[in-house]
Every structure is written in structure tokens, then in C-alpha cells.
Amino acid sequence: DAGVTQSPTHLIKTRGQHVTLRCSPISGHKSVSWYQQVLGQGPQFIFQYYEKEERGRGNFPDRFSARQFPNYSSELNVNALLLGDSALYLCASSLQKGNYGYTFGSGTRLTVV
Amino acid sequence: TQLLEQSPQFLSIQEGENLTVYCNSSSVFSSLQWYRQEPGEGPVLLVTVVTGGEVKKLKRLTFQFGDARKDSSLHITAAQPGDTGLYLCAGPQNTGNQFYFGTGTSLTVIP
Structure with a gap:
């Protein structure tokens, strides 16, 4: 069975640019969450996101946005990239909206120069 | 300010030693989870504790949830080099739809 897949695995962008990161959850998982790890x-x-609707938001600026598609895959968009967005x-995906254990992808390493 | 504080932040021990990692908060959690993360990979779920006072064992790892559901600990017996990694506690708040990770404990087990 395929796990959570993320693309691309590595990415280098310039300050001010925009980036889109993609995630495919485990088959049957309806909840997708995004995290930044420095x-x-x-x-x-x-x-x-759960059932294509935003269910929770962390303390990140409006430059960060996301969406979930009918097939439960998701995109994370970051506008006007800053050096500090490098991370x-x-x-992560889970079966339900409730947070009882996530399966994580291997991540996308974003470097902003 | 981190909602979940872990201690110690770094730990380097010899193979065969025992260790305990702590995860503390001033807030109540409906559940807490422990993850281990290796370099270049995402965190991998080890265990979920739900009931205050609950103790779960996973081979040489023992997890405990505090009675008040504000803290948790992870004890490793006879650590092995394969235990090396970043250990993270995490959990949802009782209210709201946010999921918080702890500050992390980086464990190195020296052969």
C-alpha cells in the first residue's frame, strides 16, 4: 500500500516567489494536515483539511493557503516567499477528522535563497 | 511559547543505558501521541495514550499519560543504537482544531 506521498522532495526558490507543494494521502484517508518543521x-x-473543508489553522500568515481536492489530495501554497520559510x-493524513494518529509523508525540503 | 515542552532537549547515552523523556504542558489534552523521526523522514507514530494515568508498553518503550492529562513520559530500557532519533510528543487541544507537537528530544545512542 502506498503511504503518504509528497512532491517535490526538494525545492529551491528565490525570495518573493510563490511555491505549491502537493500531498496525496493514504487511500481512504479523508483528513490531510500540513506542518512546517524548522x-x-x-x-x-x-x-x-477534512472532506475538502478547512477544519483547523495554525498561527501562520495569510501568505500560506491550502486546499483539498475531491480525491482528498491537497496542495499547500506559499506566496511572497521569505528566507524564514525555508523548512x-x-x-500527514488520517482516517477521520479527530486527531488520533497521523501517517506522515517524508516531506518537501524547501530552501528559499 | 510552546504548548508542549519536552525535556531534555538533547540526550546522548551509551548502549544499554535507560532513559526517560518528559513532555509537559499547562493545558489538558484529550490524548497524547509519541512519534519518532529520523533525518530526512517524517515522524512515525509510536503510541497514542488517551486515559489519564494510562501506561502502554511497546517492547523496551514504556509510555505514561499523566493523571491530569497535562503530561506524559517515555521511558526506554536498555537503549540500542537503533533507538537514535528525534522523539516528539503531540496532541490535540480539548477545544479547537489544532494539533500541537512538542519541542522534541534528540536522542543519540552510542554503540
Whole structure:
């Protein structure tokens, strides 16, 4: 069975640019969440989507947005990139909206130069 | 300010030693989870504790949820080099739809 897949695995962008990260959840999982992890720290919650609707939002600026598609895959968009946006972006899926254990993808390593 | 504080932040021990990692909060959690993360990978779920005072064992790992559901601990017996990694506690708040991770404990087990 395929796990949570994220693309691309690595990405280099320039300040001010826009980036789109993609995530495919485990088959049958309807909830997708996004996290930002800076090196050496725990992941920070960005968004949770369930049944294509936003169910939770972390403390991130409006430059960050996301959406979930009818097939439950998801995109995370970041506009006007800053150097501080450089991080590992993790996607996690779960069966239900309730947070009882996520399966994570391997992440997208974003470097902003 | 982090909602979930872990201690210690870094831990380097010899193979065969025992260790305990702590996860503390001033807030009540309906459940807490422990994950282990290796470099270049996403976190992998180890266990979920739901009931205050609950103890769960996973081979050499023992997890405990505090009676007040504000803290948790992870104890590893006879650590092995394969236990090396970043250990993270995490959980949802009783109210709201946010999921918080702890500050992390980086464990290195030296052969």
C-alpha cells in the first residue's frame, strides 16, 4: 500500500516567489494536515483539511493557503516567499477528522535563497 | 511559547543505558501521541495514550499519560543504537482544531 506521498522532495526558490507543494494521502484517508518543521525543532501546525473543508489553522500568515481536492489530495501554497520559510514541509493524513494518529509523508525540503 | 515542552532537549547515552523523556504542558489534552523521526523522514507514530494515568508498553518503550492529562513520559530500557532519533510528543487541544507537537528530544545512542 502506498503511504503518504509528497512532491517535490526538494525545492529551491528565490525570495518573493510563490511555491505549491502537493500531498496525496493514504487511500481512504479523508483528513490531510500540513506542518512546517524548522531544523532541530518540532513540527508546527499549519492547516487541517477534512472532506475538502478547512477544519483547523495554525498561527501562520495569510501568505500560506491550502486546499483539498475531491480525491482528498491537497496542495499547500506559499506566496511572497521569505528566507524564514525555508523548512521541511510535512503532510500527514488520517482516517477521520479527530486527531488520533497521523501517517506522515517524508516531506518537501524547501530552501528559499 | 510552546504548548508542549519536552525535556531534555538533547540526550546522548551509551548502549544499554535507560532513559526517560518528559513532555509537559499547562493545558489538558484529550490524548497524547509519541512519534519518532529520523533525518530526512517524517515522524512515525509510536503510541497514542488517551486515559489519564494510562501506561502502554511497546517492547523496551514504556509510555505514561499523566493523571491530569497535562503530561506524559517515555521511558526506554536498555537503549540500542537503533533507538537514535528525534522523539516528539503531540496532541490535540480539548477545544479547537489544532494539533500541537512538542519541542522534541534528540536522542543519540552510542554503540
